[in-house]
Amino acid sequence: MDEYNNDLEEPSRKAEDVPSEQTNRPGYSKKNGEYRWSRPSEPRFDSSKPGGMDQPGYQYDTRDAYRYRESGNKSGGKAVIIIATVLVVLVIAFIAAAVTFAYLRFTGNADEKNSEVTETDKAAVVIDDTDAVETEPPVSTSTEPDRGALDIDSADPSEPAAAGQLQTAAEKVIPSVVLVREYQSSSTGLLNKVNLSSEGNFNLEFNQNNLQFGGDADVIVGEGSGVIMTAEGHIVTNAHVVANGNKFEIVTYDGVFFEATLLGVDVVTDLAVLKIDPGETVLTPATFAGTSGLRVADQVFAVGNPAGSILSSTVTVGYISALNRMIMADDGSNMNYIQTDAAINSGNSGGALANLNGDVIGINSLKVSGDTYEGLGFAIPWDVAEPIVQDLAQYGQVQNRPALGVRGNFMNSTAAMYYRLPSTGFYLAEIINKSLLDEGIEEGSIITAIDGINLVSSSTLSNYLAQKKPGDEVTLDIVNSATGSTFNATVELIDSHGVN
Incomplete structure (x- = not known):
């Protein structure tokens, strides 16, 4: 047999009977005078024959060669992976070392500079039992240039800022602006209010002597602003500020309350005059100035009470955007105004528009509002307001005001359709002015325009006439x-x- 099993035994023979050449053969073992053949678990290679096997009793199989080559290939692949891994680790280690070196270099320089600054700023002091010897500060060896400490001038935050021209002017005007509060009293009925006629006159349809402040029946129906004109208590405001009340109250900037009397109203210019009895209270009348010296882009400020008493004595600052700006209000009235971008809100009406000298140059009247508008406020120029308020204070109505000399009503499209009129406009119910009759104008005719301006309301006509003279x-x-x-x-x- 070419192959032997370890479990098979030959007949017992003594060792001396075994030829020497057999005892020297691989696989021979001596045990109790017996020998056994065993097959090695791995093949042995003959160094004299590359690829050969010096293995007696071993039968060569081509599959062994294949397993050998496969094992060799796997070993080569593992070697490549190991080498690549080592290279990656080396690269990462190099990058980490470089970053660490740069960080240590940077922090080392910073520490060195800090140390130099610290040592330069203070001298070392040696203290013993008797004397303290101050040593010289070490000399810095830094090559950085010494630019010196910044000399920054800092103000004491507890000191108030120096007052400028604007602040001084505002402090001058604020005491002259008051809160105007209008009431409705149920003792006379809510319908008893100021009756504003289209001619600019007014009638008080109640007895003011019967009105008493502080009663449960008094209802606040509006708040606005006003400007003190005289030490005797004359106050100018807007006509629309007092249009819904039948009694009025004035509150000064420092909280003093006064009952007020309405002296006159002019709806054409939207002006009204109130009067209070100050008694022993010292009022601060405003200083007024004309607009002839104004220029576009002059700085101005408005003083008033936006949102009423909640935000009393509010100052807003802006510039003159335009002069002699003709604007038509919601009621169809039009006048020449001072246009400003100083904020004018509800409650500012009747307040002051002032220049940097603290002079009131206009009475705040209206604001163009809407999603597409911002910074459009308008004030009645004092040149226009002064003769009106003088007449209202003295006579209760405007004197020497021109008129067409007619009575009638404005007909809008609905009224014209109802009465089957050929056009909208001012319907002439009665003609008093002989000049119209001479021109062939008859009662029942309709005025549609004046000097080329279409009439969109009765206020359009009256406001245009206010700019004329008899x-x-x-x-x-x-x-x-x-x-x-x-x-x-x-x-x-x-x-x-x-006409009256």
Whole structure:
């Protein structure tokens, strides 16, 4: 047999009977005078024959060669992976070392600089039992340039800022601006209010002597602003501020309350005058100035009470955006105003628009509001307001105001359709001015325009006439309501007192 099993035994023979060449053969073992053949677990290679095997009793199988080559290939692949891993580790270690070196270098320089600054700023002091010897500070060896400490001037935060021209002007005007509060008293009924006529006059449809403040029946119906004109207690405000009340109260900037009397109202210019009795209280009248010296972009400020008493004595700052700006209000009235971007809100009406000298140059009147508008406020120029308030204070109405000398009503599109009129406009129910009759204008006719300005409300007509004087001529566009014919006529204005 070519292969032997370790479990098979040959007949016992003594060792001396075994030839020497056999005892020297691989696999021979001596045990109790017996020998066994065993097959090694791994093949042995003959160094004299590359790839050969010096293995007696071993049968060569080509599959062994394949397993050998496969084992060799696997060993080579593992070697490549190991080498690549080692290279990656080396690269990472190099990067980490570089970063660490840079960080240590940076922090080392910073520590060195800090140490130099610390040592330079203070001298070392040696203390013994008797004397303290101050040593010289060490000399810095740094090559960095010494630019010296910054000399920054810092103010004491507890010191108030120096007052400028604007602040001084505001402090001058604020005491002259008051809160105007209007009430409705149920003792006279809510319908008893100021009756504002289209001619600019007013009637008080109640007895003011019967009104008492502080009663449960008094209801606040509005709040606005006003400006003190005289030490005797004359106050100017807007007509629309007092339009819904039947009694009025004034609150000064420092909280003193006064009952006020309405002296006169002019809806054409949206002005009104109130009067209080200050008694022993010393009021601060404003200083007023005309607008002839104003220029666009002059700085101005508004003083008033936006949102009423909640935000009393509020100052807003801006510039003059335009002068002599003709604006038509919601009621169709139009006038020349000072346009400003100083904030004017609800409650500012009737307040002051002032220059940097602290002079009141206008009475705040209206604001153009909406999602697409911002910074559009308007004030009545004092040049326009002064003669009006003088008449209101003295006579209760405006004197020498021009008028067409007619009575009637404005007809909008709904009224014109209802009455089957050929056009909208001011319907002439009665003609007093002879000049209109001479031009062939008849009662029942309709005025559609004056000097080329279309009438969109009765206020359009009255506001335009307010800029004229008695004796001036205007051109009217007329529609005959009976025939529908149209024509133009030039007429002469008369004094408004001749109409009443």
